[in-house]
Structure formats: C-alpha cells, structure tokens
Amino acid sequence: MTTADATADTGSAGLGDAFREWWTNVRSGQLGSLPIIIGLVIIAIVFQSQNDRFLTASNFVNLIVQSAAFATIAMGIVFVLLLGEIDLSVGYVSGVAGVIAAVLLIPDGNELSTPIAVALALGSGIAIGTLHGLIITKIGIPSFVVTLAGLIAWNGVVLLLIGSRGTVVLQNDFLIGLANDFLPESTSWALWLLAVLIFAGIQLNEVRIRRKAELGHDPLSVIALRVGALAVALGAAVYVANEDRGIPYLFLLVGFFLLFWGFVLGRTRFGRYVYAVGGNAEAARRAGINVDRIKIAVFAICSFMAAVGGLVLASRLRSVDTNAGGGSILLYSIAAAVIGGTSLFGGVGHIKSAILGALVIASIDNGLGLLGLGSGEKFVITGGVLLLAVTVDSLSRRAQAQSGRA
Amino acid sequence: MTDTALLELRGVSKHFGAVIALHEVDFRVYPGCVTALVGDNGAGKSTLIKSVAGIYRIDGGEVLYEGQKVHISGPREAADLGIEVVYQDLALADNLDVVQNMFLGREELESLHTLDEIKMEARAQDTLQSLSVTTIRSVRQTVAGLSGGQRQSVAVAKAVMWNSRLVILDEPTAALGVAQTRQVLDLVKRLAEQGLGVVIVSHNLHDIFEVADNITVLRLGQNVAEFKRTEVTQEQVVHAITAGKLSKVPGVVDTTEEVTA
Numbered sequence: 001m002t003t004a005d006a007t008a009d010t011g012s013a014g015l016g017d018a019f020r021e022w023w024t025n026v027r028s029g030q031l032g033s034l035p036i037i038i039g040l041v042i043i044a045i046v047f048q049s050q051n052d053r054f055l056t057a058s059n060f061v062n063l064i065v066q067s068a069a070f071a072t073i074a075m076g077i078v079f080v081l082l083l084g085e086i087d088l089s090v091g092y093v094s095g096v097a098g099v100i101a102a103v104l105l106i107p108d109g110n111e112l113s114t115p116i117a118v119a120l121a122l123g124s125g126i127a128i129g130t131l132h133g134l135i136i137t138k139i140g141i142p143s144f145v146v147t148l149a150g151l152i153a154w155n156g157v158v159l160l161l162i163g164s165r166g167t168v169v170l171q172n173d174f175l176i177g178l179a180n181d182f183l184p185e186s187t188s189w190a191l192w193l194l195a196v197l198i199f200a201g202i203q204l205n206e207v208r209i210r211r212k213a214e215l216g217h218d219p220l221s222v223i224a225l226r227v228g229a230l231a232v233a234l235g236a237a238v239y240v241a242n243e244d245r246g247i248p249y250l251f252l253l254v255g256f257f258l259l260f261w262g263f264v265l266g267r268t269r270f271g272r273y274v275y276a277v278g279g280n281a282e283a284a285r286r287a288g289i290n291v292d293r294i295k296i297a298v299f300a301i302c303s304f305m306a307a308v309g310g311l312v313l314a315s316r317l318r319s320v321d322t323n324a325g326g327g328s329i330l331l332y333s334i335a336a337a338v339i340g341g342t343s344l345f346g347g348v349g350h351i352k353s354a355i356l357g358a359l360v361i362a363s364i365d366n367g368l369g370l371l372g373l374g375s376g377e378k379f380v381i382t383g384g385v386l387l388l389a390v391t392v393d394s395l396s397r398r399a400q401a402q403s404g405r406a
Numbered sequence: 407m408t409d410t411a412l413l414e415l416r417g418v419s420k421h422f423g424a425v426i427a428l429h430e431v432d433f434r435v436y437p438g439c440v441t442a443l444v445g446d447n448g449a450g451k452s453t454l455i456k457s458v459a460g461i462y463r464i465d466g467g468e469v470l471y472e473g474q475k476v477h478i479s480g481p482r483e484a485a486d487l488g489i490e491v492v493y494q495d496l497a498l499a500d501n502l503d504v505v506q507n508m509f510l511g512r513e514e515l516e517s518l519h520t521l522d523e524i525k526m527e528a529r530a531q532d533t534l535q536s537l538s539v540t541t542i543r544s545v546r547q548t549v550a551g552l553s554g555g556q557r558q559s560v561a562v563a564k565a566v567m568w569n570s571r572l573v574i575l576d577e578p579t580a581a582l583g584v585a586q587t588r589q590v591l592d593l594v595k596r597l598a599e600q601g602l603g604v605v606i607v608s609h610n611l612h613d614i615f616e617v618a619d620n621i622t623v624l625r626l627g628q629n630v631a632e633f634k635r636t637e638v639t640q641e642q643v644v645h646a647i648t649a650g651k652l653s654k655v656p657g658v659v660d661t662t663e664e665v666t667a
C-alpha cells in the first residue's frame with residue numbers, strides 16, 4: 001500500500017526531525033502558543049525583578065485563584081469567537097448566576113439545598129444563552145447588538161435580584177469553599193500521577209491505532225518529551241502550591257473544563273461543526289449542518305460558562321453586591337480569549353487559549369497590584385498587552401501568507 | 407440507457423424576488439449517462455443544481471427521483487437520496503483540513519460517539535489516490551493553503567466518496583490544470599460506466615463533447631434545446647446557448663427576444 005510507504009518516514013523520524021519541522025512552522029508564522037509562553041516568562045522576569053514577592057508559592061496560588069474566573073468565562077468566549085460572533089453580556093450573566101445562588105442560599109429558614117441552588121444558578125446561564133441564541137438566529141439580529149442589550153438588561157436583573165439587600169454575604173460552605181479550599185497534599189500528588197498516566201496512555205494508544213491503520217504518527221521520542229513536559233510542569237505546580245496552601249479546588253475545576261471542552265471541540269461532531277460554521281457557514285449549511293442549532297448551543301455554552309465563573313467570583317469575594325458581574329470582568333474575559341490566540345474572525349482557536357490568556361491578564365493585574373499600582377495603570381498596560389498579542393497574531397498571519405501557508 | 411430517468415424535473419420554476427432564475431424548466435438525467443447542462447452566465451444552471459440539492463426551495467413544478475415524486479427540502483435529504491454535488495463555489499471551509507472538509511456533516515464515529523479520525527483519514531487518502539490527486543502534500547493541511555485546482559480536486563473527491571447514484575458537478579474543471587482536468591473527465595466517464603447518473607456543467611464545449619451523452623441548453627432560465635451528443639455539432643450548441651429560441655411560454659418569447667435583440 002503506497003499510503004504506508006509515503007507516511008512511514010513520519011513514523012520513524014526522530015526528535016531532531018520533529019524539532020526541525022516545528023522550527024520551520026515557527027519561521028513560517030505558525031507560532032502556536034509560543035508567543036504567549038514567552039510573554040508569561042517576560043512578565044514573570046519583569047515583576048520578579050521589581051518585587052521579589054511575585055514568584056513566591058503564596059503568590060502562585062493567588063494567581064491560580066485570581067485567574068480562574070476569567071479563564072472559565074473566557075472559555076465560553078472562545079466558543080462564540082470560534083463562530084465569529086461576540087458575547088458582551090458575559091459579565092452580568094455571571095453576576096446574575098452569582099446573585100441567584102447567593103440569594104437562594106441565604107439561611108433565612110426557607111433556603112434551598114445547595115445542589116438545587118447551584119443547579120438553578122447554572123441553569124439560568126443556559127437559559128439566558130439559549131435566549132440570546134434564539135434571538136440572534138431566529139430574528140437575525142447581530143450578536144453584538146443582542147448581547148449589548150443583554151449587558152444592560154442583565155445588569156438590571158442583578159440590581160433587581162439584590163433589591164434592597166445591598167450586599168449578600170455568603171454563608172454556604174460549598175459556595176465559600178469553591179474558591180477558598182485547597183486539596184490535601186497527598187491527594188494532589190495522586191491526581192498528578194493519574195493525569196500523567198492517562199495522558200501517556202492516550203498518546204500511546206493513538207500511536208498504536210495509527211500504526212495499525214498504516215498512517216503516519218509522531219515519533220515516540222516526541223511523545224516521551226510531551227509526557228515528560230506535562231509531568232514536570234504539573235509536578236512543579238503541585239510542588240510549589242504545596243509549599244503554600246496547596247492546589248486550589250479551582251485548579252481542578254478549570255482543568256476539568258479545559259479537558260471537557262477540549263474533548264468536545266476536538267473529538268465530537270458538535271465541535272467539528274462549531275469550527276465549520278465559524279469557517280464557512282454556507283459550506284456547513286450545504287453539508288446538512290443545522291447552523292442555527294449550533295449557534296444557539298454555543299451561546300448557551302458561553303452563558304453557562306459565565307454562570308460558572310459567576311459562582312467562582314462570588315466565592316472569591318465571599319459575597320455578592322450590586323456590582324456583581326461588573327467592573328473589568330467582561331473586558332478581561334474577552335481579552336483573555338483574544339490574547340490566548342483565538343481569532344476574532346471565527347474558525348480559529350483552541351480552548352486552552354482562554355487559560356493562557358487569563359494567566360497573562362491575572363499576572364499583570366497581580367504583579368501591578370504588588371507594585372502598588374492602581375486600576376488606571378492596570379488597564380493601560382493590559383490594553384497594551386492585548387494590542388501586542390493581536391499584533392503578533394496578525395504579523396504571524398502575514399508571515400504565513402508569504403510562506404504560502406495562510 | 408434505460409427508459410426511466412434517474413432524475414426528472416418537470417416545469418420547475420424558481421424566482422428570486424422579481425428575478426426569474428428558472429422558468430418551467432424540464433430536465434432529465436438517465437443512469438449510466440453523462441448529461442451536460444450548458445448555458446451562458448446567469449442562465450440558471452447553478453440555480454437548477456441548488457434546487458435539486460435542496461439548497462433552494464422551488465416555486466413551481468415537480469421533481470421526480472427514479473420516477474417517484476420527491477420534495478428535497480435540504481442537503482441531508484439530497485444526500486440520503488444518493489445525490490452528491492460539487493458546487494461552483496466548492497463550499498469548503500478554509501479553516502478545516504482536507505479530511506475534515508471531505509467528511510463534513512458525515513463524520514465517521516467510533517463506539518463512544520467520538521470522531522474516528524483514523525478511518526476518515528485513511529478513506530480520504532484512498533479516495534484522493536484513486537483520483538490520482540498527488541499534489542496535496544498532506545491531507546491534514548487546511549484547505550486555505552491549497553491552490554485553486556487542489557481545492558477543486560478536494561471538492562470533487564468529497565462528492566465521489568459516497569455510494570451516490572447521481573453526481574452533479576458545477577464547473578468542476580474551471581480551475582484545473584491539464585492533467586487534473588483529464589482526471590476529472592475520466593472520472594466522469596467512469597462514474598457513468600458504473601451506472602451512476604452524472605450531470606456536468608461546463609463552459610468548455612470541447613470537454614462536454616468528449617464526455618457527455620446528452621446536452622441540455624438553458625438560456626435565461628428556460629429550456630432552449632436538448633441534444634444527443636452524436637447528433638449535434640459544437641456550432642449548433644453555441645447557437646442554442648446564445649440565440650436559442652425561448653419556446654416555453656410563447657407570450658414571453660417575443661418580448662424577451664425584442665429585449666435581447
């Protein structure tokens with residue numbers, strides 16, 4: 001079979017070849033996550049040189065907790081950006097969910113049980129997103145307008161739900177624990193081992209199947225390197241966090257959603273259709289894909305993730321007030337998705353970009369805070385970084401066009 | 407050639423607002439035959455094809471498939487009937503790779519309802535190889551990075567991969583080089599030999615005279631002529647395309663001819 005002959009080379013190639021191919025890709029503008037990882041390193045060096053509290057175990061744990069809500073909400077934003085749409089309402093949708101959970105759990109004698117209150121809060125997110133999606137697809141109003149209206153209206157709903165209470169202090173253990181509890185040391189190491197083993201298993205299984213089908217596969221040395229890198233990176237995170245309070249539960253929450261949505265986007269028909277609709281909606285329609293249904297589902301996912309983020313934010317602050325969902329939440333979440341490398345034009349991006357982008361944003365926010373700078377400086381610098389990220393992206397795209405890989 | 411048509415359009419009309427794209431068009435495709443659909447720009451060829459594919463809903467007339475009246479209300483139904491289309495604009499998603507495009511909407515699944523990439527990649531590779539498409543470096547390359555001709559090859563491969571009974575190609579060779587055009591024309595003949603009905607739209611009469619058994623001419627959204635390839639010359643077809651008598655509605659004929667004259 002000639003297919004096997006043609007691809008056998010790729011199967012037997014070594015680490016050197018893999019590195020050379022990667023380097024060719026980088027030089028032709030396919031940078032992947034490289035710029036953002038370099039960016040994170042630069043941020044770390046700059047802040048550490050200014051204030052040696054930046055790279056401490058305690059601040060590392062803070063950073064995870066601070067970036068979690070943005071990462072969560074940004075994952076939903078990645079979905080809408082993949083369609084080439086936008087959702088401006090995620091901030092106040094997160095506020096609505098946070099307030100619903102907080103109010104339903106006020107221990108005044110007729111509070112709901114925790115699972116029901118949480119389910120209602122998250123369900124409100126799904127309902128809101130479905131409503132947005134229905135208006136966008138069935139009436140045909142651009143998502144920018146619909147979710148701008150949502151931004152205003154859901155802000156109003158937050159105020160109405162809070163009512164005359166002003167501030168609701170959380171007293172529910174689960175809700176408080178969400179952002180304020182940490183894994184025991186032994187549990188975190190057990191999960192580390194499990195994660196590394198599962199990752200290695202999946203990678204090796206892939207090779208086995210591709211070999212059987214006589215298709216090319218990554219060289220084993222590259223796979224070993226990948227597994228090793230994951231083990232070292234995760235291991236370092238677990239080790240450092242355990243020097244302080246430990247791995248936050250939020251780390252698991254974000255990790256879970258990263259894997260789950262990564263799986264949905266990469267391995268299921270639904271995920272494939274999201275990319276297809278974002279790339280060429282007409283082609284998707286001609287392939288028999290129900291474009292409207294995909295769009296509605298994506299807006300529902302986006303608002304659902306906003307609701308999850310709303311619970312995280314409420315938990316971090318241990319209370320909700322009339323400001324719930326306001327401030328920099330919306331802008332930081334969208335910026336995180338874009339800084340992470342998701343294209344605004346649809347069809348290109350990965351769920352992990354939400355997390356990388358959120359880490360950048362939270363690092364800047366955190367680092368500038370340590371230097372005693374206020375919101376003014378934070379916003380100016382974050383804006384500059386956003387612009388820089390998009391510039392790197394479009395320059396790399398130009399390089400791709402010139403090397404014929406657009 | 408059998409007597410019952412695989413696909414038959416009877417008096418099919420399609421309007422876009424005030425524009426009459428198709429006016430009471432009759433069209434027949436027989437299994438094992440190549441039917442060419444020719445006509446000037448804007449004659450309504452693509453509109454006719456999209457009506458058959460379920461992209462457009464027809465405003466009048468009826469469609470028969472194997473003698474049965476059918477309502478094709480979407481691309482899925484068309485595919486279920488065994489109708490495959492290569493669209494003039496190719497309908498490929500630039501951000502997806504070759505395999506993903508070829509299986510779009512019909513992905514192979516594994517037991518856990520996850521995508522079976524291995525199976526799809528292998529089948530895509532086999533199909534491309536059977537069409538002698540050798541210039542595509544990797545089937546995991548995004549379509550955006552392909553040349554116009556390579557894209558067209560992918561679109562053609564996408565259409566012939568399924569066990570279809572009717573393959574419709576809207577200008578499938580427009581962007582192809584000499585060798586690839588040869589491949590597509592040979593493929594068209596081969597599909598007909600296998601008993602499929604084939605419709606090919608092309609402005610290249612030389613190609614059409616090589617592969618077609620029947621030639622249907624559209625002009626301004628109307629039938630103006632139907633020929634057997636063996637009984638007609640290129641000049642006659644050109645004449646029908648440019649000045650064919652608009653015979654369907656006598657009342658309209660005069661005015662239209664006055665306007666176009």
Ligand SMILES: Nc1ncnc2c1ncn2[C@@H]1O[C@H](COP(=O)(O)OP(=O)(O)OP(=O)(O)O)[C@@H](O)[C@H]1O
Pocket residue numbers: 422425426427445446447448449450451452453454494
């Ligand atoms: N979606 C649409 N909306 C409005 N008018 C349309 C639409 N599609 C086609 N038309 C009109 O219908 C007529 C027939 O167009 P069609 O695309 O079927 O022509 P064609 O024969 O395929 O031409 P070509 O050789 O240029 O591809 C044209 O007058 C065109 O302007």
Ligand SMILES: [Mg+2]
Pocket residue numbers: 451452453494576
């Ligand atoms: Mg056309």
